[in-house]
Amino acid sequence: MKSGIVLCVVMALLTGCTASNGELPADFPADIPVISGEIYSARRTTFEDGPGFAVAVLTTLSFEEVSAFYADVVGPYGDGYVLVETVRSDTPTRYVSIAVHLTGNYQPGSGFVEFFEVGQ
Numbered sequence: 001m002k003s004g005i006v007l008c009v010v011m012a013l014l015t016g017c018t019a020s021n022g023e024l025p026a027d028f029p030a031d032i033p034v035i036s037g038e039i040y041s042a043r044r045t046t047f048e049d050g051p052g053f054a055v056a057v058l059t060t061l062s063f064e065e066v067s068a069f070y071a072d073v074v075g076p077y078g079d080g081y082v083l084v085e086t087v088r089s090d091t092p093t094r095y096v097s098i099a100v101h102l103t104g105n106y107q108p109g110s111g112f113v114e115f116f117e118v119g120q
Contacts, residue, residue: 037058
């Protein structure tokens, strides 16, 4: 289910209940860092396993820099978990998707991946 995060974020972007104006929702968790770049979309949403947030950022940082930035963030978070994905490619910019699930059961190896390569 490598496309699980993409599907969640796309659905959140299409059906999210908080409109995005390039800013994080006021109640976005302060302890979840957002990488430097332009916030393309940021919404409070409902995933299959409960409420959360979906954020998409356009950054000029490399795949390796994004991976290092989020290395200690992905995984279990309170009663939920955090998933992050970006594209590994040789381009000047890339989107970073951050999905903060406020509830749910994160299980490493369950088919979700924190980072994966697309269109290499």
